Amino acid sequence: xxxxxxxxxxxxxxxxxxxxxxxxxxxxxxxxxxxxxxxxxxxxxxxxxxxxxxxxxxxxxxxxxxxxxxxxxxxxxxxxxxxxxxxxxxxxxxxxxxxxxxxxxxxxxxxxxxxxxxxxxxxxxxxxxxxxxxxxxxxxxxxxxxxxxxxxxxxxxxxxxxxxxxxxxxxxxxxxxxxxxxxxxxxxxxxxxxxxxxxxxxxxxxxxxxxxxxxxxxxxxxxxxxxxxxxxxxxxxxxxxxxxxxxxxxxxxxxxxxxxxxxxxxxxxxxxx
Amino acid sequence: xxxxxxxxxxxxxxxxxxxxxxxxxxxxxxxxxxxxxxxxxxxxxxxxxxxxxxxxxxxxxxxxxxxxxxxxxxxxxxxxxxxxxxxxxxxxxxxxxxxxxxxxxxxxxxxxxxxxxxxxxxxxxxxxxxxxxxxxxxxxxxxxxxxxxxxxxxxxxxxxxxxxxxxxxxxxxxxxxxxxxxxxxxxxxxxxxxxxxxxxxxxxxxxxxxxxxxxxxxxxxxxxxxxxxxxxxxxxxxxxxxxxxxxxxxxxxxxxxxxxxxxxxxxxxxxxxxxxxxxxxxxxxxxxxxxxxxxxxxxxxxxxxxxxxxxxxxxxxxxxxxxxxxxxxxxxxxxxxxxxxxxxxxxxxxxxxxxxxxxxxxxxxxxxxxxxx
Amino acid sequence: xxxxxxxxxxxxxxxxxxxxxxxxxxxxxxxxxxxxxxxxxxxxxxxxxxxxxxxxxxxxxxxxxxxxxxxxxxxxxxxxxxxxxxxxxxxxxxxxxxxxxxxxxxxxxxxxxxxxxxxxxxxxxxxxxxxxxxxxxxxxxxxxxxxxxxxxxxxxxxxxxxxxxxxxxxxxxxxxxxxxxxxxxxxxxxxxxxxxxxxxxxxxxxxxxxxxxxxxxxxxxxxxxxxxxxxxxxxxxxxxxxxxxxxxxxxxxxxxxxxxxxxxxxxxxxxxxxxxxxxxxxxxxxxxxxxxxxxxxxxxxxxxxxxxxxxxxxxxxxxxxxxxxxxxxxxxxxxxxxxxxxxxxx
Numbered sequence: 001x002x003x004x005x006x007x008x009x010x011x012x013x014x015x016x017x018x019x020x021x022x023x024x025x026x027x028x029x030x031x032x033x034x035x036x037x038x039x040x041x042x043x044x045x046x047x048x049x050x051x052x053x054x055x056x057x058x059x060x061x062x063x064x065x066x067x068x069x070x071x072x073x074x075x076x077x078x079x080x081x082x083x084x085x086x087x088x089x090x091x092x093x094x095x096x097x098x099x100x101x102x103x104x105x106x107x108x109x110x111x112x113x114x115x116x117x118x119x120x121x122x123x124x125x126x127x128x129x130x131x132x133x134x135x136x137x138x139x140x141x142x143x144x145x146x147x148x149x150x151x152x153x154x155x156x157x158x159x160x161x162x163x164x165x166x167x168x169x170x171x172x173x174x175x176x177x178x179x180x181x182x183x184x185x186x187x188x189x190x191x192x193x194x195x196x197x198x199x200x201x202x203x204x205x206x207x208x209x210x211x212x213x214x215x216x217x218x219x220x221x222x223x224x225x226x227x228x229x230x231x232x233x234x235x236x237x238x239x240x241x242x243x244x245x246x247x248x249x250x251x252x253x254x255x256x257x258x259x260x261x262x263x264x265x266x267x268x269x270x271x272x273x
Numbered sequence: 274x275x276x277x278x279x280x281x282x283x284x285x286x287x288x289x290x291x292x293x294x295x296x297x298x299x300x301x302x303x304x305x306x307x308x309x310x311x312x313x314x315x316x317x318x319x320x321x322x323x324x325x326x327x328x329x330x331x332x333x334x335x336x337x338x339x340x341x342x343x344x345x346x347x348x349x350x351x352x353x354x355x356x357x358x359x360x361x362x363x364x365x366x367x368x369x370x371x372x373x374x375x376x377x378x379x380x381x382x383x384x385x386x387x388x389x390x391x392x393x394x395x396x397x398x399x400x401x402x403x404x405x406x407x408x409x410x411x412x413x414x415x416x417x418x419x420x421x422x423x424x425x426x427x428x429x430x431x432x433x434x435x436x437x438x439x440x441x442x443x444x445x446x447x448x449x450x451x452x453x454x455x456x457x458x459x460x461x462x463x464x465x466x467x468x469x470x471x472x473x474x475x476x477x478x479x480x481x482x483x484x485x486x487x488x489x490x491x492x493x494x495x496x497x498x499x500x501x502x503x504x505x506x507x508x509x510x511x512x513x514x515x516x517x518x519x520x521x522x523x524x525x526x527x528x529x530x531x532x533x534x535x536x537x538x539x540x541x542x543x544x545x546x547x548x549x550x551x552x553x554x555x556x557x558x559x560x561x562x563x564x565x566x567x568x569x570x571x572x573x574x575x576x577x578x579x580x581x582x583x584x585x586x587x588x589x590x591x592x593x594x595x596x597x598x599x600x601x602x603x604x605x606x607x608x609x610x611x612x613x614x615x616x617x618x619x620x621x622x623x624x625x626x627x628x629x630x631x632x633x634x635x636x637x638x639x640x641x642x643x644x645x646x
Numbered sequence: 647x648x649x650x651x652x653x654x655x656x657x658x659x660x661x662x663x664x665x666x667x668x669x670x671x672x673x674x675x676x677x678x679x680x681x682x683x684x685x686x687x688x689x690x691x692x693x694x695x696x697x698x699x700x701x702x703x704x705x706x707x708x709x710x711x712x713x714x715x716x717x718x719x720x721x722x723x724x725x726x727x728x729x730x731x732x733x734x735x736x737x738x739x740x741x742x743x744x745x746x747x748x749x750x751x752x753x754x755x756x757x758x759x760x761x762x763x764x765x766x767x768x769x770x771x772x773x774x775x776x777x778x779x780x781x782x783x784x785x786x787x788x789x790x791x792x793x794x795x796x797x798x799x800x801x802x803x804x805x806x807x808x809x810x811x812x813x814x815x816x817x818x819x820x821x822x823x824x825x826x827x828x829x830x831x832x833x834x835x836x837x838x839x840x841x842x843x844x845x846x847x848x849x850x851x852x853x854x855x856x857x858x859x860x861x862x863x864x865x866x867x868x869x870x871x872x873x874x875x876x877x878x879x880x881x882x883x884x885x886x887x888x889x890x891x892x893x894x895x896x897x898x899x900x901x902x903x904x905x906x907x908x909x910x911x912x913x914x915x916x917x918x919x920x921x922x923x924x925x926x927x928x929x930x931x932x933x934x935x936x937x938x939x940x941x942x943x944x945x946x947x948x949x950x951x952x953x954x955x956x957x958x959x960x961x962x963x964x965x966x967x968x969x970x971x972x973x974x975x976x977x978x979x980x981x982x983x984x985x986x987x988x989x990x991x992x
Contacts, residue, residue, distance in 0.1 A: 305749070614701070
């Protein structure tokens with residue numbers, strides 16, 4: 001059965017690194033993977049593509065002036081056979097990136113591109129307008145993973161995404177649920193405990209703690225995922241563990257978003273101690 | 274109420290387009306999709322232009338589409354005006370950079386911001402027309418390309434003013450205005466709800482009872498040779514009185530419901546009350562209603578009209594084709610656009626002396642025809 | 647592209663996709679169409695549709711609801727307004743609600759399909775491409791027809807015919823329908839449903855019972871193929887056009903329905919000859935028309951008449967109208983010949 005998962009989190013939190021390493025690890029575990037970058041920044045799949053910025057669906061549409069694309073033009077095979085797609089979008093300050101995501105999904109549907117053992121959607125997490133909630137709509141991702149560090153702003157963004165999930169899950173046919181929280185650490189004191197408590201407070205669980213490690217930078221400088229660049233490293237094992245967790249995960253929750261005050265109190269409590 | 278059924282009045286975009294299309298040398302560009310262009314072009318019967326945005330433009334930004342259209346039109350008009358529809362307003366692009374160095378008016382006129390009058394007024398104010406205080410002329414205001422009576426109103430007011438020895442300044446916004454036209458310091462209107470705000474307003478010539486007062490105002494400002502007009506007004510009043518009196522000898526006066534822009538409907542209601550002793554059931558106003566001795570409410574969608582008709586079916590309905598189709602048993606006089614399904618060729622006024630006569634004539638004929646069954 | 651001419655043809659590609667979709671959805675009896683967007687979009691279309699209806703003596707006004715979005719909903723999302731509007735609308739007891747999204751809700755990214763997919767007790771169709779930038783009248787109407795087709799199921803054929811995609815804004819729509827119906831009746835074939843023209847939801851659900859679909863024109867062949875795949879009903883790609891075309895129509899319909907069409911064709915051919923004989927004054931006339939402006943079907947229909955009446959093309963000749971779409975069947979030709987004769991008199 002096809003599994004569709006979406007990774008949401010604040011910009012700059014390491015979603016793309018996590019997604020790419022997750023896709024690489026899942027692929028090594030024998031799954032057929034499709035990773036779709038949903039961020040006008042278009043670099044979600046770059047490490048999987050060994051540094052290459054693949055043409056985005058929106059760029060192709062713009063160059064052509066129509067939507068007669070083929071599968072080969074939008075899907076690129078990267079590390080270990082992981083298939084990569086980038087939605088793309090406008091330059092900052094113009095146009096409407098959210099509509100770009102919607103248009104990309106329509107094109108992928110038409111091309112029949114959305115099939116794999118696991119489809120990984122890597123989504124800009126500050127859900128700013130309806131278009132960025134597209135991957136959570138009916139027929140797409142049923143499991144949403146929040147990627148966050150222990151920083152307040154990162155938790156704040158994750159909490160906002162909970163609001164979107166809980167709103168969507170009130171619909172009769174919506175199957176979109178929160179599947180877990182991934183802590184991508186910034187090396188803050190007691191960060192693992194903080195994120196773990198946050199996860200429980202919103203009615204979910206932290207499924208993986210990813211420590212901060214220099215090897216991530218080194219892999220990136222070599223335009224590789226950690227899983228490929230340093231397969232024997234501890235960090236690579238963390239990503240493989242994440243992949244196993246996600247494959248075996250059966251927990252799907254309707255999250256209870258925290259009030260702003262509660263969220264601040266939670267973060268403040270860890271800061272003080 | 275968060276929703277409505279069959280909205281009866283156009284949005285701000287159409288209002289802004291109606292104002293700017295009233296200039297013969299302003300090129301109006303609707304910055305939006307073709308659907309937003311089609312309707313104003315149809316109801317205004319004016320040459321508008323459109324950037325015809327498609328989905329790709331929205332995603333990547335609409336600057337190029339705008340630039341293309343602007344370049345294609347340059348040199349054809351004195352001035353270009355860009356009206357932004359809902360979508361480019363939402364995506365919030367700044368067109369200052371792409372239009373830099375060009376003297377182009379850019380205006381946000383999204384439909385979600387309000388109705389026709391709001392867009393019309395905003396566009397009129399955007400123009401920044403300069404008044405020439407030394408001119409002894411008087412501008413005519415309230416004309417609009419959407420109004421089927423506008424051509425007739427323009428002609429009638431001009432006739433009345435020239436009869437009084439007054440020269441006409443600019444006509445807002447009837448299609449013949451130039452962006453460089455001299456603007457007189459005084460203005461009379463044919464439709465107070467479409468107020469350009471340009472020139473000191475001396476009053477409304479819509480509705481016979483109010484006209485003598487306005488003539489006095491004009492006299493105070495620029496001087497009037499009023500005798501011939503005064504005679505004509507007295508004559509018109511006598512003819513209306515005689516016709517109404519004759520009607521009342523056989524029939525009871527009608528119960529009337531009026532639908533349209535508020536100030537005009539209030540003036541028509543006053544005439545029907547005064548000359549025909551009609552009972553005014555209510556004024557369903559397209560725009561927010563002002564104070565009035567008559568029952569007034571906003572009727573911008575069909576259910577408010579239906580609610581009124583469900584209380585009591587009026588014997589006479591004044592309004593648009595929408596009201597006409599909702600009350601097939603009532604006598605009907607079309608006073609508000611759209612007026613569909615009838616042929617109109619001559620420039621029939623509703624303002625001024627002739628306009629009041631034409632209106633009362635239509636009312637009496639409609640009532641008499643209904644009495645005949 | 648810049649448009650500077652008017653009036654334009656709203657039934658062509660110039661119109662808004664919303665108008666196209668509405669020309670279909672407002673034809674479903676006891677259904678309500680809800681436009682999710684600012685009130686202006688709804689007003690435009692109410693006004694245009696009413697104008698078209700009045701031109702055809704249809705007094706009743708189409709009822710179109712609008713979610714009447716204002717700036718607040720645009721900033722904070724319009725899904726709640728849509729949900730509330732659907733809830734209100736279901737209270738009015740329709741069989742079906744069609745929700746059309748607009749440029750505005752498409753841009754802010756409201757999940758119209760998600761909201762419509764709720765448990766409303768009646769079908770609530772989301773037509774999400776409707777109104778979105780680009781496309782045009784045709785794509786809007788085609789999309790609406792395809793969505794509505796989702797409401798019916800395959801069934802055994804009963805020998806009748808569905809008429810697919812009549813242009814409800816066409817001035818002569820009823821005449822074209824009656825002529826096609828008359829021709830089918832020559833072979834004893836009845837019309838199952840009109841998809842969609844004054845058609846109720848229960849009728850639409852019975853669409854699968856027909857044995858043949860007749861499309862209004864080849865422009866909607868995609869819909870014909872879609873219905874063939876879904877309901878296993880073959881299709882003829884056009885209403886009958888032209889003299890020979892009308893006879894061919896009978897023959898092809900007969901083939902699909904496994905009927906002997908020879909008698910019907912003979913009757914119709916005699917009828918056509920009788921009509922032509924009434925217009926003998928047109929014989930030998932020189933007329934003016936520009937073939938490059940005509941669609942292939944229309945050109946064939948026009949040239950056939952020229953040949954039949956020994957008329958010749960001549961740039962100095964009488965100018966005659968060749969309507970687009972070309973009138974349907976033999977009765978359509980009769981009306982056209984009257985118009986041509988009037989021009990020849992003039």
